[in-house]
Amino acid sequence: MDAMEALFSRRSIRKYTPEKITEETLREILEAAMSAPSAGNQQPWHFVIINDRKILDAVPSFHPHSLMLREAHVAILVCGDPTLEKHVGYWVQDCAAATENLLVAIHAKGLGAVWLGTYPREERVEGFRKLLGIPDHVIPFSLIPIGYPAESKPPRPDRYNTTRIHHNRW
Numbered sequence: 001m002d003a004m005e006a007l008f009s010r011r012s013i014r015k016y017t018p019e020k021i022t023e024e025t026l027r028e029i030l031e032a033a034m035s036a037p038s039a040g041n042q043q044p045w046h047f048v049i050i051n052d053r054k055i056l057d058a059v060p061s062f063h064p065h066s067l068m069l070r071e072a073h074v075a076i077l078v079c080g081d082p083t084l085e086k087h088v089g090y091w092v093q094d095c096a097a098a099t100e101n102l103l104v105a106i107h108a109k110g111l112g113a114v115w116l117g118t119y120p121r122e123e124r125v126e127g128f129r130k131l132l133g134i135p136d137h138v139i140p141f142s143l144i145p146i147g148y149p150a151e152s153k154p155p156r157p158d159r160y161n162t163t164r165i166h167h168n169r170w
């Protein structure tokens with residue numbers, strides 16, 4: 001799948017088959033995440049791989065839009081670490097770039113995933129800190145449940161919107 005096809009055909013997938021993901025595929029997906037651009041190439045991220053059923057099932061108690069985790073075998077929590085920053089304040093953009101790379105790579109590998117918003121919702125950030133023993137200086141940013149798709153989605157409606165494009169001035 002080429003890059004343009006992957007970008008145009010990616011959709012949020014919230015239903016997964018019981019088929020497991022190999023370690024090799026997981027590694028490839030993480031390599032794609034870590035290939036993302038970051039401010040000054042600071043790479044201020046960590047990735048927590050969660051495949052313990054009890055932990056996955058505990059997330060909906062503090063994240064209200066995460067019930068699809070009950071079907072997922074694995075999820076990746078993208079975290080930001082501001083102590084690794086050279087350019088203060090850019091960790092959010094860096095983690096968003098890594099998250100998008102994850103989503104596109106997952107789709108290109110024939111898997112499905114969805115971005116579960118975490119930061120800046122304090123109760124979700126704290127929920128992950130407690131559940132996973134994440135240190136105070138590390139900030140849970142997004143959670144990505146992953147699995148082989150058990151739903152197929154039509155190509156999304158065209159989102160190209162000329163009212164959002166400005167030439168030379170507003």
Ligand SMILES: Cc1cc2nc3c(=O)[nH]c(=O)nc-3n(C[C@H](O)[C@H](O)[C@H](O)COP(=O)(O)O)c2cc1C
Binds near residue numbers: 013065066114115118
């Ligand atoms: C920052 C962010 C937070 C999101 N949070 C959730 C979430 O908590 N639960 C969920 O099911 N989907 C979540 N989504 C997925 C969006 O609902 C989805 O991307 C959007 O509806 C567009 O659909 P598409 O991904 O199929 O193009 C989130 C997406 C983003 C970018």
